[in-house]
Amino acid sequence: MIRYDFMHLAAHPVLWQTPMCVSIGVFDGLHVGHMQILNRAVTLARENGWSTMAITFNKNPKMAVKAQPYHSRLTTEAQSTEIFTKLGIDHLVVIDFSSDFSKLTAEEFLAFICSFCTLKAMVVGEDFRCGAPVSSAGPVQLQEHLSRLAPGAFLEVPPFVRTANGEIASSTLVRQKLLEGALEEVQSMLGRPYSLDLAPYPSKFTEHGLLYRTGSFIQLLPPAGKYEATMVLSDGQQCKVSMYLNESEMRIVCSGKVWDHSKVRAKCLSIAKRSVT
Ligand SMILES: Cc1cc2nc3c(=O)[nH]c(=O)nc-3n(C[C@H](O)[C@H](O)[C@H](O)COP(=O)(O)O)c2cc1C
Numbered sequence: 228m229i230r231y232d233f234m235h236l237a238a239h240p241v242l243w244q245t246p247m248c249v250s251i252g253v254f255d256g257l258h259v260g261h262m263q264i265l266n267r268a269v270t271l272a273r274e275n276g277w278s279t280m281a282i283t284f285n286k287n288p289k290m291a292v293k294a295q296p297y298h299s300r301l302t303t304e305a306q307s308t309e310i311f312t313k314l315g316i317d318h319l320v321v322i323d324f325s326s327d328f329s330k331l332t333a334e335e336f337l338a339f340i341c342s343f344c345t346l347k348a349m350v351v352g353e354d355f356r357c358g359a360p361v362s363s364a365g366p367v368q369l370q371e372h373l374s375r376l377a378p379g380a381f382l383e384v385p386p387f388v389r390t391a392n393g394e395i396a397s398s399t400l401v402r403q404k405l406l407e408g409a410l411e412e413v414q415s416m417l418g419r420p421y422s423l424d425l426a427p428y429p430s431k432f433t434e435h436g437l438l439y440r441t442g443s444f445i446q447l448l449p450p451a452g453k454y455e456a457t458m459v460l461s462d463g464q465q466c467k468v469s470m471y472l473n474e475s476e477m478r479i480v481c482s483g484k485v486w487d488h489s490k491v492r493a494k495c496l497s498i499a500k501r502s503v504t
Pocket residue numbers: 251252253288289292294328329330331332333336356357358359360363
């Protein structure tokens with residue numbers, strides 16, 4: 228997968244002639260709803276011999292325009308890159324959602340996209356919206372703009388993916404469940420356990436485990452408590468651990484294990500569930 232900065236796309240003329248199936252979104256958490264959209268884009272592209280492009284943002288536009296309260300991210304850039312690559316996305320375009328960018332109308336935004344590739348199809352969800360508020364477009368207006376800007380290109384809008392309770396899976400719902408400590412519900416919406424990237428070295432090795440400062444995490448953390456988790460080391464080794472979280476510290480304890488300080492290089496922590504204490 229090749230990664231581009233939206234503002235520098237003009238420097239890649241090879242894309243102009245590339246037939247492309249495009250999907251746009253924040254994709255924070257990459258939950259089952261996102262997977263459906265992206266899998267459909269990949270399938271359409273493979274069936275027709277096109278390439279796939281996911282267009283995303285360095286900051287959440289809904290948070291930037293204050294349509295949503297600020298929250299830390301669910302996925303790091305490294306995690307998202309790994310997942311987009313595994314899904315088969317060929318081109319990942321990242322938009323710096325600056326104040327200038329936030330003034331673009333939906334039509335101007337789509338015209339940009341059509342100018343840097345040969346747009347064949349677009350896949351977005353039912354609640355997709357883009358463009359500055361006064362002129363924002365959902366799927367209906369998007370299709371109208373497309374018929375003018377890229378004649379022959381079509382829009383697909385797969386139906387919402389819902390949870391077992393019938394709720395629409397969304398990054399907002401994942402954040403809400405995570406903040407409630409409902410890690411099993413989070414896992415079923417993500418289709419994988421919630422995973423925190425760990426710095427290779429903790430802030431302290433103690434006889435009671437590895438200590439990390441909560442302030443060092445860029446990802447959203449669950450509430451204080453004890454959790455069952457799996458720690459993955461950079462050499463691929465996995466270890467079942469207990470994770471104790473309070474406001475300021477996270478302690479990772481692998482029972483019966485004495486950590487070899489010279490060898491332990493942490494990679495990530497997959498959190499399975501909150502322990503009942
Ligand atoms: C050029 C541009 C593209 C945008 N793309 C997205 C997007 O892909 N996903 C998203 O959640 N918001 C996106 N936004 C932000 C929404 O369009 C924004 O929340 C909008 O104000 C919603 O309009 P509404 O008032 O009709 O809900 C984008 C904004 C702009 C200016």
